[in-house]
Amino acid sequence: MTNPIDQISAKLHALEIELEAEMAKKRAGLQYGLERGKVLFEQEVVRRHRELRTHVVRYLFSARPLVLLSAPVIYSLIVPFVIVDLWVSIYQAICFRVYGIPQVRRHRYLVFDRSGLAYLNMIEKLNCAYCSYVNGVIAYVREVGSRTEQYWCPIKQARRVIGAHARYAGFEEFGEGEHYHERLKVLQADIRKAKEPGEPLGD
Template sequence: MATQLDELTEKLRQVQADIEVELAKRREELRFHLENRRIVFEREVLRIHRELKTRVTRYLLDANPLMILSAPVIYSLVIPIVLVDLCVMAFQAICFPVYKIPKVRRRDYLVFDRHHLAYLNAIEKINCAYCSYVNGAFAFMREVAARTEIYWCPIKHARRVLGPHPYYQGFADFGDAEAFRAKLTQMKTGVKIEGA
């Protein structure tokens, strides 16, 4: 029997599918398409993009000096992030097969495509690559953590959680001991992830 929460979750999935359709329409408006995972812009669009590129020297001259001084702080974070990323990859490689949890495909989360944008200069492309790596690595780590939580502790919190992962709504309600035990029994045969 479908609950109100199940119906709302299904509506959310439909809205997400509608968003994907609208994004495809927007790509057409911006006059680019994907060919075998390669981004292809129309020639005229490329020409316009190149005209809009800010030269590196102009970019640096116009930059706020405090932003330039803070850049090493921002970029220094790459070291601990890479270390955590490596640890999470090792965790997944060792533990997920033991508990029959489907592995997370890291390449689905690390997307590097902004360097194809002709209106970005070299510094902007480096900044975009950094952001792509950091946000992709965190998204990968979050998915690994979410799948781990599905196996070990599929219980909702008593208090509201901001930005829960997509599996959270399927967890047992806080205080529902029977539902929790049923979820744990389901996990004995392995975690089931839609699309994994």
Template sequence: MTKETMMDAQLSELFEKLRAAETDIEAELTRRREALRYEMHNRRVVFEQEVRRLHQTMKTHTLRYLFEANLLVMLTAPVIYSLIVPMIVLDIFVMAYQAICFPIYGIPKVRRRDYLVFDRHHLAYLNIIEKINCAYCSYFNQTVAFVREVASRTEVYWCPIKHARRVLGPHPHYVGFADFGDADAYRERIADMKDGVKPGMLQ
């Protein structure tokens, strides 16, 4: 068995452990949903009536929320929300980029709707301002996640090489990249991309 084969086997084993961990996480989330007494119906969160009534008693009235807010936090809020404009522009440009380029490169497109999750408004203990804040955070972070996935698939196609230095928070496809300095592995991966990126290449 060659050194590269052994490394591939080790990576496959790590991926299996990762998939097993994801299964365990989903099982734990299911247990927590049961403990917090809510269910998912057609992607909609439904709490038991008793729990919903309890949540409503815990909601901070909007006027009180504003009155008790830190003045500096209030003053900096417009700065936070001003970022929505460049984020929307980025979102549109990245969607256009993958729509135009990915079919040419043979890269599977990233489904935008998979990165749009808005469900915090179902929480009765949030007032209208908190719900708006949560919706903004959801859109911002999920857009960043979408852009990252599009960028990572682009990197798989154009430059599947690990860095010499440690990368903080690498994307999921990074582990399949050729090692830094391994020219043979790089050329092999580039050759594999001749007919486009296959789903199996996206870990």
């Protein structure tokens, strides 16, 4: 018999699929399509987008001085994020092979579609690319971390974890040590068949 936590997790998964379907409907009404991974808008939409673009000079002069002064601080984060990206990639390339865990496909987490939006000027496109990279790295590292945690220590915390990853719901309850090592072997076997989040199990 399925326990209540599994039932709730299944409902959440069904709601995620439903949300994605609704978002797909909305995208369909925005007059664009995908061809070989590239977003293509209708010509009339592109023309309207260009009219909406703010010139770079006007964009810079309209910014508050403190916003301009804070920009180097924001962009300085690129250094630690590149290091983390590289280090985590090396980590999983070595260690996941040892554990028999499928490696996380990094390219699935780094998406840079916004560069094709004609209503963004070059600075806005750069900002969007930066945000896409940083948040993509966070999502990528999170998935690597969740697979590692399931392999080595799939136990829930005693206190509520805010923003727990998707695998956390299937971890063992805190303090239930009676069958932990048997359950650990099951969860380790499961993670060796890991798929990317949202990816069909049959692929």
